[in-house]
Amino acid sequence: MNALLTPLVPSAKGRAAAFSVADLTKRFTAIGTGAVMTVLDRLNLTVGQNEFICILGPSGCGKSTFLNILAGLDPHYEGRIEVHGVVATGGKLPIRVGYLFQEPRLLPWLTAEQNVDFALSSCKVAREQWKTRKDEYFAMTGLDRFRGHHPHQMSGGMCQRLALVRSLCVEPDLLLMDEPFSGLDELTARRLRMDLLKIWNARKKTIVFVTHNSYEACYLSDRIFVMAAGVVREEIPINVPRPREYDDPRIFDLNRSVVRKFLEIAGDA
Ligand code: ADP
Ligand code: MG
Numbered sequence: 001m002n003a004l005l006t007p008l009v010p011s012a013k014g015r016a017a018a019f020s021v022a023d024l025t026k027r028f029t030a031i032g033t034g035a036v037m038t039v040l041d042r043l044n045l046t047v048g049q050n051e052f053i054c055i056l057g058p059s060g061c062g063k064s065t066f067l068n069i070l071a072g073l074d075p076h077y078e079g080r081i082e083v084h085g086v087v088a089t090g091g092k093l094p095i096r097v098g099y100l101f102q103e104p105r106l107l108p109w110l111t112a113e114q115n116v117d118f119a120l121s122s123c124k125v126a127r128e129q130w131k132t133r134k135d136e137y138f139a140m141t142g143l144d145r146f147r148g149h150h151p152h153q154m155s156g157g158m159c160q161r162l163a164l165v166r167s168l169c170v171e172p173d174l175l176l177m178d179e180p181f182s183g184l185d186e187l188t189a190r191r192l193r194m195d196l197l198k199i200w201n202a203r204k205k206t207i208v209f210v211t212h213n214s215y216e217a218c219y220l221s222d223r224i225f226v227m228a229a230g231v232v233r234e235e236i237p238i239n240v241p242r243p244r245e246y247d248d249p250r251i252f253d254l255n256r257s258v259v260r261k262f263l264e265i266a267g268d269a
Contacts, residue, residue: 017082018174018206019070019093020046024079026065026230039065041230042079050204054217056258057227058266063210066227067176070208071099083174096123098172100180104163106151113138113147116166123170137165140199157188161195168199177209181216193219194246201243214258218251219244224258226265233265 026040039062047053057063068074070081072093081088083095106115113134120130138144141161151159160180167175181189193216200207211217217224218238226234236258240250 016049017085018047018049018051019081019083019095021070022080022082024066024069024077024081026062026069026074026077039230040069040077043227043231045225045232045235047206047208048222050206051223052200052207052209052221054221054224055208055210055227056212056214056217056224056262057210058212061227062230063227064178067099067178067208067210070174071097071176093174095173096170098167098170098175100163100167100175100177102179102183104151104156104159106159106162106166108151111148111150112143112154112162112165115151115162116169119166119170125170133169133171134165137168137199140202141165141195155188157184157192160184160192164192164196164199168203173206175205175207177207179210179212182211182213189216190246196220197242197244214262215251215255218255218258219246226258226262228265228267234261236261 022044024040024043025038028037028039029035030037043062043066045053055063055066065074069077070093072088075090075092081093083093086094088094107118110118116134116137117130120133125133134147138147141164143158143161143165146154146158146162151162154162160183163180181192184192197220209217209220214224218240221238224234224236224238225232226236238254240248240254244251
């Protein structure tokens with residue numbers, strides 16, 4: 001039997017696996033020199049259904065490369081990704097994936113609501129569901145009054161909220177978030193983190209959130225995967241009960257040990 005076809009382990013806490021990654025390897029070949037760089041090196045992880053996990057890692061360790069593969073944007077990898085028990089083939093995952101980036105990537109000529117309509121239409125969501133979904137997510141993110149605004153009339157935080165509405169409205173099975181709050185000021189980022197958890201508590205989803213901010217990872221996630229040089233080096237469960245207070249001293253304590261571990265792994269301690 002091919003080693004890659006052995007059964008994948010169930011995720012933590014006995015949850016049904018949302019997806020599993022086995023021996024995921026990604027290499028880039030430099031144009032000109034032809035030098036091969038291994039960016040993901042037999043990466044393994046299993047994420048439970050409706051689990052909120054964070055990937056914490058230094059810049060350049062392969063976090064975005066990993067998310068791009070999960071999003072189905074890059075089919076050129078070795079290893080196996082299994083989603084809800086089905087093996088992804090040709091880079092196509094058999095689920096709806098939402099992807100949120102550091103920049104909101106909105107269409108500037110459309111209003112807030114039209115930006116969301118564009119996503120609903122692109123994802124072929126039945127038109128009779130549009131109103132309910134928009135009402136719900138615009139209200140949840142406090143953007144209801146701004147539906148008719150264009151992106152240039154909104155602050156950075158509001159634009160990122162809108163990007164969140166856009167990705168949630170299509171009801172993704174898996175939401176990928178690549179440092180979505182790292183371009184915002186700390187106060188705005190903090191509000192968005194709190195709102196994200198409220199939304200996640202209300203409308204459970206599987207979330208993979210990439211960050212290099214360890215406090216953010218401790219506050220948000222069920223588990224942190226510390227990544228370095230293309231591999232998961234450590235898995236840290238965050239057992240603080242939910243709903244969580246942002247300034248819970250247990251999160252501060254955990255953060256101290258996660259920072260220590262992060263520095264140790266990144267080679268700075
Ligand atoms: P992170 O998101 O953790 O900061 P990335 O996944 O963006 O890191 O990049 C990991 C490494 O892969 C970096 O050294 C980067 O230069 C390289 N890399 C990313 N995309 C490409 C590409 N399309 N071609 C060549 N190298 C790339
Ligand atoms: Mg990145």
